[in-house]
Amino acid sequence: MNALAGFAWLLAFYALGEGLARLLPGVPLSGSLWGMVLLYVALSAGALDEGRVEAAARPLLRGLGLYFVPVGVGVLAFESLLRQQAAAVAAALLLGTLVTLLAALGGARWR
Amino acid sequence: MALIATLLVYLAAERVYRFWPHPLLNPVGLAVLTLVVGIKLSGYPLERYQNEALPLVWLLKPAVVALGWAAWRERGRLAGRLRPFLGGLFAGSLASLTLTPLLARALGAGPDLQKALALKSVTSAVTVDLAPRLGVNAELAVPLIILAGILGAAFGPWLLDRVGADDPLARGTALGTASHGIGTARAAEEGPLALAASGLAMAAAGLVTALLAPPVFALLGLGGG
Numbered sequence: 001m002n003a004l005a006g007f008a009w010l011l012a013f014y015a016l017g018e019g020l021a022r023l024l025p026g027v028p029l030s031g032s033l034w035g036m037v038l039l040y041v042a043l044s045a046g047a048l049d050e051g052r053v054e055a056a057a058r059p060l061l062r063g064l065g066l067y068f069v070p071v072g073v074g075v076l077a078f079e080s081l082l083r084q085q086a087a088a089v090a091a092a093l094l095l096g097t098l099v100t101l102l103a104a105l106g107g108a109r110w111r
Numbered sequence: 112m113a114l115i116a117t118l119l120v121y122l123a124a125e126r127v128y129r130f131w132p133h134p135l136l137n138p139v140g141l142a143v144l145t146l147v148v149g150i151k152l153s154g155y156p157l158e159r160y161q162n163e164a165l166p167l168v169w170l171l172k173p174a175v176v177a178l179g180w181a182a183w184r185e186r187g188r189l190a191g192r193l194r195p196f197l198g199g200l201f202a203g204s205l206a207s208l209t210l211t212p213l214l215a216r217a218l219g220a221g222p223d224l225q226k227a228l229a230l231k232s233v234t235s236a237v238t239v240d241l242a243p244r245l246g247v248n249a250e251l252a253v254p255l256i257i258l259a260g261i262l263g264a265a266f267g268p269w270l271l272d273r274v275g276a277d278d279p280l281a282r283g284t285a286l287g288t289a290s291h292g293i294g295t296a297r298a299a300e301e302g303p304l305a306l307a308a309s310g311l312a313m314a315a316a317g318l319v320t321a322l323l324a325p326p327v328f329a330l331l332g333l334g335g336g
């Protein structure tokens with residue numbers, strides 16, 4: 001029952017986020033990202049007790065990797081595009097990832 | 112059928128990873144690869160698979176909201192170290208968002224791929240949500256994101272060692288900013304501070320990229336978002 005109530009809270013914050021996204025179309029955040037921010041703020045402000053969401057959030061996040069597997073499988077539709085540009089994609093991914101790591105490391109020198 | 116198959120393949124892939132935790136055997140990557148091969152061999156229509164598996168994808172919405180809870184839990188660990196965390200987060204996110212598509216362009220990749228690659232450091236959970244708003248194909252971006260995660264987890268710690276990075280907060284921030292969930296799983300092996308920094312960076316990088324992508328895409332001539 002606790003997990004269900006927690007899930008209802010998460011959905012409530014998602015719905016709030018959707019509403020806010022519609023109210024503020026100038027801010028490029030989706031309903032779920034707004035929901036994430038609102039949940040963080042509500043917990044920080046003490047407006048929501050952590051225990052109310054934890055019972056749902058923990059098992060839900062445990063399966064996070066599963067939920068976007070079907071989206072990844074959709075890559076099949078782009079098979080020929082990726083085949084044509086495989087070398088460029090591979091090089092951009094590897095170099096881009098290493099550059100991102102170094103940039104983040106450089107930025108983390110801010111004291 | 113598609114739903115059960117996806118669930119079973121994913122659980123099996125997790126088992127493989129638990130037995131042999133190598134970044135190349137990342138469960139999400141392994142599951143996607145297995146299902147792609149399975150669909151090709153069986154001739155199961157892709158569209159039907161995607162429709163049947165849609166309920167799983169919908170769970171991403173409350174799951175992204177739940178990341179706010181996860182970030183809130185870890186907030187205390189960064190006490191007094193907010194500046195290096197934010198510096199790493201913004202520098203890394205901006206570098207990924209601008210330099211990756213430029214690299215891809217220089218190498219001859221078309222605009223669709225440039226845009227998908229620009230999101231390579233955003234966690235897939237957020238990308239599925241974000242992509243349509245930015246005119247990016249989520250189906251194209253997600254596999255690239257998984258690969259960027261695998262590359263970062265496989266070579267990241269090695270690169271960070273080479274440049275002498277020994278601060279767990281900086282290492283975690285870099286891994287989470289560049290390689291989202293897969294980098295965070297790797298950061299977990301480096302200790303609790305690296306794990307917290309990486310997990311927070313993963314959630315925050317999605318937020319930062321969502322805000323920065325529209326102007327950056329406009330500047331790069333990629334359709335203005």
